[in-house]
Amino acid sequence: MKVQDLRFAVLATDVVLFSLHDDRLWVRLITTQNTHFQGMQALPGGLIGPTETADEAAKRHIEAKTSIASAKVHFEQLYTFSTIDRDPRGRVVAVAYLGFVPWERLSEVERGSTSDARWSPLKDARGLAYDHDEIVKVALARLRSRVTYTTLLQKLLPKEFTLTELEHAYEAVLGADLDKRNFRKKILKLDILKEVPNKKSGGAFRPAQLYRFATDKVIEIEVI
Amino acid sequence: MKVQDLRFAVLATDVVLFSLHDDRLWVRLITTQNTHFQGMQALPGGLIGPTETADEAAKRHIEAKTSIASAKVHFEQLYTFSTIDRDPRGRVVAVAYLGFVPWERLSEVERGSTSDARWSPLKDARGLAYDHDEIVKVALARLRSRVTYTTLLQKLLPKEFTLTELEHAYEAVLGADLDKRNFRKKILKLDILKEVPNKKSGGAFRPAQLYRFATDKVIEIEVI
DNA sequence: TTTCATTAGTGTATATTGTACACAACATAT
């Protein structure tokens, strides 16, 4: 299909799929087939079909392009990019999405690389095709902002986690160090976590109490 | 033009244009020409052309449909609505925008009504055509949220204003009463306002000091 | 079985910020 043929814009979606692992943020990148950006890395995405919503298209393309089950991913609409010449093939307007998936929920295959798709540390995700550098920049800004006043971070963490893991997650996303004792006082006082009976023993040291979020819903609450 | 003819979606924009007046929020509404919603009220908007961005289309339609100079309006992208059957004429995806204009900047004509457009108190803006009730709902939620952690409210106020006017603006948007002395202490400590030399005398009582925002830019800062 | 290494878990003192609350100052109109 040639996008120039269309009367108005072609609608597409691009997804900035985040995961958290090894105290760093990672993004899922693909190798673009577009001849204008031969072999370059890009965000997964594709056209929005005539009978699907933007959300549905985002989910569909994540499955098709990155081999990651969309049911494991939490999606949020990010921004719609409509610069005229953002795609050299013609007018393409992209409804960009944020996606969040806990590394622990990924299978071995989903964690790995194929010739087409791979996880990349966010810091190395530069020089992307199209305007995808810009989209990633907006995505990170949104993530950082939302993490401070919502419980969005739960979508990057496994069901059960220790307070140290939670603290490290905030530190990785915000790029800042937090005080251990003050962090614990604050996060526990918010009453958004529940202690679970289990403990996590990771080696030759005191095992840590496990917690989970009281609700699956991302709620608005001043966190950090 | 028949939108059904298009291969994929037709792209449109809808604008929730807010103003603040008489201690209430107002929205600019038009009378829709769509036969499916004969004579109903709707948000101003229209198609995004092949050679304009969504932002440009939003500005263009505000001028064309509501007779308000778009240069006076501060625009922010709100959300992209892509439900399949949101428009009975066919598949139309709408990039919705927030617009903010200070009532004081409006001319007599812009404040008034025509057969096609009018200002409506936000509370009365219900029963709109299409999914516009939903869009207005999302718009108000976004406005309320952003007002607490940004200086967005400056875009609904005249250049110079008294602290009482600023307080009333917050009260109108948030739908809550604020303590006069605590509000003043807090807002002045943020260092986002500048005293101007003038005072505003409104009658047989002590005139009020005028202030303006230190910068035109909307910045992120915990306000209320 | 003792010691070592490593992470988990906790408290307190001080500074800062939030909250509740009432009256004098100022300009104008009469």
Add this chain to the structure above:
DNA sequence: ATATGTTGTGTACAATATACACTAATGAAA
């Protein structure tokens, strides 16, 4: 000069934020 109505201000108390260091628990190794 006095009545009117809005502006502008301070203080005491409560709550929250910040800075900071040691003990507890486990498993591994000696």
